[in-house]
Amino acid sequence: MEKLDGYIVDLKGMTTDTVSYQWHIDDDFFSAVQGSEVQQGQLDVALRVKRTSGAYELAFQFSGTVKVTCNCCLELLDLPIQAQRTLLVQLGDTYSDDGDMVTVPYRDGTFCVAWNLYEVIALEIPIRHVHPECETEE
Ligand SMILES: [Zn+2]
Numbered sequence: 376m377e378k379l380d381g382y383i384v385d386l387k388g389m390t391t392d393t394v395s396y397q398w399h400i401d402d403d404f405f406s407a408v409q410g411s412e413v414q415q416g417q418l419d420v421a422l423r424v425k426r427t428s429g430a431y432e433l434a435f436q437f438s439g440t441v442k443v444t445c446n447c448c449l450e451l452l453d454l455p456i457q458a459q460r461t462l463l464v465q466l467g468d469t470y471s472d473d474g475d476m477v478t479v480p481y482r483d484g485t486f487c488v489a490w491n492l493y494e495v496i497a498l499e500i501p502i503r504h505v506h507p508e509c510e511t512e513e
Pocket residue numbers: 445446447448449450505506509
């Protein structure tokens with residue numbers, strides 16, 4: 376997973392209370408995370424990490440498009456994605472993820488957001504996605 380090293384957020388090493396990250400994710404990202412729903416896309420992702428007492432608030436903003444297979448003709452279709460998501464991360468003894476709060480071990484103090492980015496994008500894709508012209512043919 377070394378291709379995803381660039382998505383590691385250093386929580387323990389934060390020297391200010393807010394840190395911003397900016398990524399442009401493309402087909403290489405999707406092939407590195409090996410998600411099944413999305414294999415291609417171009418998105419800009421902004422992340423603002425805010426350190427509060429006891430936790431870190433990670434606010435993500437997504438903007439771009441992904442290519443998914445049309446449910447009707449099975450050709451690729453561009454799907455615009457605009458999303459915002461917030462995630463809370465804390466440092467603890469062992470790794471855990473209860474959906475709302477991720478706990479990262481103290482000894483690491485870092486958190487790789489690659490899979491979280493992928494999940495947010497995948498969740499934005501509607502169950503039914505077809506080309507507008509395919510929609511009218513039915
Ligand atoms: Zn189609």
